[in-house]
Amino acid sequence: MADLTCRVAQFVDERDWDQFHTPKDVAVSLSIEAAELLEHFQWRRPEDIEALLADGDYRNAIRDELADIMLYLVIIARRLDVDLIEAALDKLEKNRDRFPPEQYRGRAHPG
Amino acid sequence: MADLTCRVAQFVDERDWDQFHTPKDVAVSLSIEAAELLEHFQWRRPEDIEALLADGDYRNAIRDELADIMLYLVIIARRLDVDLIEAALDKLEKNRDRFPPEQYRGRAHPG
Amino acid sequence: MADLTCRVAQFVDERDWDQFHTPKDVAVSLSIEAAELLEHFQWRRPEDIEALLADGDYRNAIRDELADIMLYLVIIARRLDVDLIEAALDKLEKNRDRFPPEQYRGRAHPG
Amino acid sequence: MADLTCRVAQFVDERDWDQFHTPKDVAVSLSIEAAELLEHFQWRRPEDIEALLADGDYRNAIRDELADIMLYLVIIARRLDVDLIEAALDKLEKNRDRFPPEQYRGRAHPG
Numbered sequence: 001m002a003d004l005t006c007r008v009a010q011f012v013d014e015r016d017w018d019q020f021h022t023p024k025d026v027a028v029s030l031s032i033e034a035a036e037l038l039e040h041f042q043w044r045r046p047e048d049i050e051a052l053l054a055d056g057d058y059r060n061a062i063r064d065e066l067a068d069i070m071l072y073l074v075i076i077a078r079r080l081d082v083d084l085i086e087a088a089l090d091k092l093e094k095n096r097d098r099f100p101p102e103q104y105r106g107r108a109h110p111g
Numbered sequence: 112m113a114d115l116t117c118r119v120a121q122f123v124d125e126r127d128w129d130q131f132h133t134p135k136d137v138a139v140s141l142s143i144e145a146a147e148l149l150e151h152f153q154w155r156r157p158e159d160i161e162a163l164l165a166d167g168d169y170r171n172a173i174r175d176e177l178a179d180i181m182l183y184l185v186i187i188a189r190r191l192d193v194d195l196i197e198a199a200l201d202k203l204e205k206n207r208d209r210f211p212p213e214q215y216r217g218r219a220h221p222g
Numbered sequence: 223m224a225d226l227t228c229r230v231a232q233f234v235d236e237r238d239w240d241q242f243h244t245p246k247d248v249a250v251s252l253s254i255e256a257a258e259l260l261e262h263f264q265w266r267r268p269e270d271i272e273a274l275l276a277d278g279d280y281r282n283a284i285r286d287e288l289a290d291i292m293l294y295l296v297i298i299a300r301r302l303d304v305d306l307i308e309a310a311l312d313k314l315e316k317n318r319d320r321f322p323p324e325q326y327r328g329r330a331h332p333g
Numbered sequence: 334m335a336d337l338t339c340r341v342a343q344f345v346d347e348r349d350w351d352q353f354h355t356p357k358d359v360a361v362s363l364s365i366e367a368a369e370l371l372e373h374f375q376w377r378r379p380e381d382i383e384a385l386l387a388d389g390d391y392r393n394a395i396r397d398e399l400a401d402i403m404l405y406l407v408i409i410a411r412r413l414d415v416d417l418i419e420a421a422l423d424k425l426e427k428n429r430d431r432f433p434p435e436q437y438r439g440r441a442h443p444g
Contacts, residue, residue: 001112001196003196003200004196004199004200004203007200007203008199008203011203011206011207014212014216015210015212015215015216015217016216016217017215017217019217020219020376022157022160023152023160023164023173024149024152024155024157024160025375025376027145027148027149027151027152028149028250028371028374028375029375029376030145030148030149030180031142031145031146031148031149031253031368031371032368032371032372032375033145034138034141034142034144034145034368035142035364035365035367035368035369036368037138037141037142038135038138038139038141038142038361038364038365039365040138041134041135041138041361042358042361042362042365043330043353043358043362044135044330046133046135049133049134049135053134053191059191062134062191062193063191063193063198064198064202066184066187066188066191066193066195066198067195067198067199067201067202067203068202069141069180069184070184070195070196070198070199071199071202071203073177073180073181073184074199076177077177080164080170080173080174080177082173082174082177084177084178084181085112085114085115085181087174087175087177087178087181088115088119088178088181088182088185089114089115089118090178091175091178091179091182092115092118092119092122092182095122096122099126101125101126104126104128105125105126105127106126106127106128106130108128108131108265108266131265136264136265139260139263139264139361140264140265142257142260142364143257143260143261143264145257146253146254146256146257146258147257149250149253149254150254152250153247153250153251153254154242154247154251154441155441219376219377223334223418225418225422226418226421226422226425229422229425230421230425233425233428233429236434236438237432237434237437237438237439238438238439239437239439241439242441244379244382245374245382245386245395246371246374246377246379246382249367249370249371249373249374250371252367252370252371252402253364253367253368253370253371255367256360256363256364256366256367257364259360259363259364260357260360260361260363260364262360263356263357263360266357268355268357271355271356271357275356275413281413284356284413284415285413285415285420286420286424288406288409288410288413288415288417288420289417289420289421289423289424289425290424291363291402291406292406292417292418292420292421293421293424293425295399295402295403295406296421298399299399302386302392302395302396302399304395304396304399306399306400306403307334307336307337307403309396309397309399309400309403310337310341310400310403310404310407311336311337311340312400313397313400313401313404314337314340314341314344314404317344318344321348323347323348326348326350327347327348327349328348328349328350328352330350330353
């Protein structure tokens with residue numbers, strides 16, 4: 001993760017793209033990439049998707065979308081000085097309290 | 112990252128939530144979380160956002176949204192057997208070729 | 223529709239909100255509202271949604287989200303001097319050519 | 334509007350696409366289309382967008398995205414038996430009470 005953050009920083013610096021990466025514009029891009037991921041599942045039933053996932057091209061296209069989301073996440077986290085792993089672990093701890101297993105086991109979680 | 116993936120897996124297992132985490136439904140949740148992040152910037156100009164970022168509550172709320180996106184990203188990546196760091200590094204390599212610095216320096220990147 | 227456009231214009235004028243309604247910021251709000259609509263279907267299977275739709279509160283909450291999307295659509299269309307009905311009819315005509323019934327009958331449409 | 338709803342219904346019937354148009358799947362498509370609209374404004378400053386809007390192709394591409402959102406809105410509204418104009422007027426009335434002009438004049442509205 002540290003290595004990825006470093007390489008992203010270098011990539012951005014080499015292109016002088018920091019000036020475009022306001023938190024708002026990166027958040028807009030994250031939304032757009034999340035929608036591009038969603039497009040791969042549009043109109044498809046879970047069983048159609050499972051079948052498609054056997055296809056290498058389909059899997060790779062999805063892997064690419066996940067990568068795009070990850071890259072923008074690294075960019076905005078770096079900008080806001082957030083440690084993504086730490087933030088995720090903290091949130092998981094909060095969720096652990098909000099959704100006790102005995103109460104939520106097998107029940108769809110809200111939100 | 113390996114530790115985070117592990118803890119997310121454990122969290123999901125303890126609640127038996129794997130059954131809800133179809134790729135499509137997690138992608139839907141990613142889109143919703145991306146929009147929640149965007150809400151913090153809605154109607155705001157870059158300079159208003161910079162000013163707000165001095166406020167601890169505002170920063171923490173945003174950190175929480177980034178964590179939510181990260182958690183869903185880990186969930187879907189695990190489901191699809193994708194290594195997020197590796198996928199992001201591969202994509203960065205592709206982008207390096209698509210956007211040569213000499214050509215894109217200081218010019219807004221497309222997409 | 224003409225009446226709705228008129229009332230939206232009056233509502234915006236009375237609050238002097240035109241200054242906030244740049245096309246980009248209204249598009250951001252449209253994305254956020256679309257995600258809020260999606261939230262009502264998050265983690266739910268089609269059959270659960272059908273059952274929930276019998277509930278008046280659930281239906282009304284969804285009706286409200288559709289109204290929000292419609293209102294932002296009217297705001298951005300007015301700003302860009304687009305006639306929504308005419309634009310939709312034109313697009314429908316294009317789709318009629320792109321997706322001939324004999325070829326697409328009962329087959330999920332792309333995009 | 335009544336005419337548009339009618340033609341959309343006919344278009345869908347001719348292709349037997351009603352089976353795909355569950356509320357959840359249409360909401361997913363609305364989110365995707367909202368993101369496609371947003372793409373036209375991605376990384377761009379308000380002044381760049383104003384300049385681009387003088388270009389006919391750019392305007393038409395945006396008009397097309399608004400049309401797509403409108404068409405899906407008509408499809409989901411019809412499915413849920415919601416009158417879009419009426420719903421929007423009702424919501425506007427609610428917003429009139431929530432945001433009194435004397436209090437919100439010239440101040441960015443929340444949400």
